[in-house]
Amino acid sequence: MAGGKETPRQKMVGMMYLVLTALLALNVSKSILDAFVAIEENIQKANETEFFRGNEKESELKEVAVDNSVPERAKKAKTLVKIVEEIDKITAARIKEIDDLKLEILTVCGEDLTLTGEEAIITKKYDPTRPLKPIRMNLSHVQSMDKYDEPMQILIGEETTNPKGKGLLLWNNFNKYRNDLVELIAKYPGGEGQPSFYFKAPNVTAFKDQADLNKQVDKAIAASNVNQDDKEAIKKIYGSLTKEERSEVHEVKNVHWIGKTFDHSPVVAAIASLSSLQKEILTARADAVALIRSRISGGEYSFNKIMALAYGPELANSGDEIEVQVLMAAYDSDKQPSVTLNGANVTEVRDGKGFVKTKASGATEMNLKGTITIRNKSGIPKTLPWEKNIKIMKPMGTVSLPELNVLYRGYPNKVDAVASGYDQTVLTMNGGSLSKSGTGWIASPDKVKVAKINVSGKSSITNKTVSLGSFEFRVSNLPNPELYFGAAQAGEKASRAETRLFSKYPPEIPLNATFRIVSWELIIPGNPGAPPKGSGDVLNGPASSLLKQAKPGSVITFFTEVVGPDGVKRKKTGAFTI
Secondary structure, eight states, X not given: OOOTTOOHHHHHHXXXXXXXXXXXXXXXXXXXXXXXXXXXXXXXXXXXXXXXXXXXXXXXXXXXXXXXXXXXXXXXXXXXXHHHHHHHHHHHHHHHHHHHHHHHHHHHTTOOTTOOGGGOSEEEOOOTTSTTSOOEEOGGGOSOTTOOHHHHHHHTOSOSSSOOHHHHHHHHHHHHHHHHHHHHHHOBOOOTTSOOBBOOOOOOOOXXXXXXXXXXXXXXXXXXXXXXXXXXXXXXXXXXXXXXXXXXXXXXXXXXXXXXXXXTOOHHHHHHHHHHHHHHHHHHHHHHHHHHHTTSSSSSSOOOEXXXXXXXXXXXXXXXXXXXXXXXXXXXXXXXXXXXXXXXXOSOEETTEEOXXXXXXXXXXXXXXXXXXXXXXXXXXXXXXXXXXXXXXXXXXXXXXXXXXXXXTTSOEEEOOOOTTOSEEEEEEESEEEEEETTEEEEEEOSOSEEEEEEEEEOTTTOOEEEEEEEEEEEEOOOXXXXXXXTEETTSBOOTTOOBEEEEOOTTSOOOOOOEEEEEXXXXXXOOSOOOEEESSBOOHHHHHHHHXXXXXXXXXXXXXXXXXXXXXXEEEEEEEO
């Protein structure tokens, strides 16, 4: 822009561009600083809101403590008031520490903090009677808004990776406050005959994400004795006060949170960050007091609607005694619960209820599980598990064939039965035995002519068993099988190349019985020698050779002995044309 070959006019134009760029940069910087002033003002207003929210819950608790109309409740409230006073004490110390840092930064930057009236930076001074309320400031009156060396020297020192002095003390005290606060929340007697609760807070400063942080806190909760009702609130408060100690900033690794937050931070930005820490502390204190207040009956959850509910058995039969439980339920129509089924959200929620819709499945019972969550007046979620068992009845119509009611000796007779109207079917047998097989039974009759199978229904709700009837079955031996040579049934034409015999039922007999060929003898017309014999179902060499020599159209005959699943030996003869 100022090269040696430029004309005077070009040099003048370049200089004007340089001045213009500098003015634009100054204007941008002023806009950014003004934005930090506005942010600080909004944070201070939020601080007052959280301050009064915590005080409101504390006042409610103190009112209960002095109300002796219910002595036991007042006694418990007094114990809880002491815990809140301890919380207020450690909270006030942190608020004061941060306020002192703000004042020190402004003083080192040369600001006059004694000014009053319209030019005053301090608009509301520290009030020892209200130690939880931060000092109120008007940063628009700060003259050295853009200074950053002074805040860095006070809070960081020389290295962002290794802060010294008051910044490191602020970090350590902030984490100690977090641990002390959640331990105070959890520490209270469980009541007469109940165990005392406590929580040993972990010192978490490194975590991958929110899920990892929750996992570490859950582990500490599991190692302590925390009241079930306090777990979610403890996790929420602990998480709100937990910051990652080390991170990478502008390719610089292992930067401390203090260094990341206050490195080259202008005065107004540093003070806004400190006020934000106060906001987090006051919010955590208000949540903690709200939780402690909820331990005394009366008001933590809001309800504006009521309804009648009746619960009873989903399955009953004529003559059963039925018990129905009737109750009144209250809910807040402005704070509908969230409901899950097997981890998935239930979309239809109204009138304080989640409507779970699913298809019935399972053999005898279906188990549904999920959670229901409501939030109290402070917005802290309360989640409880729910579970429902449903008895499954299979719709069925039956057609019987009395003439075919038969059981076979020595054969695994499959039996299916349903006791309609009952979720359990019970079978017994006269003249034999029954054994369970999958969803059915196997009937094994004795050496009788008639057997009876008795069907009873049992209700798991009433635990009553009712007889529903007896069914007679004739008992017979298994029918004789047919003889097959290859694929040909006795009396049909077979291939002379076949080598195997089979004994089985034809398609019209729907029994799954297996028969084994013990021995066979083959008669071939014109064979001058002794007929070939063998065992098993495969023909031997001599028999196969004779078959090949037989004239086409010859009728050969097999004499066999077979054994079925009942152990009975049967003689079967079969003639085949080849």
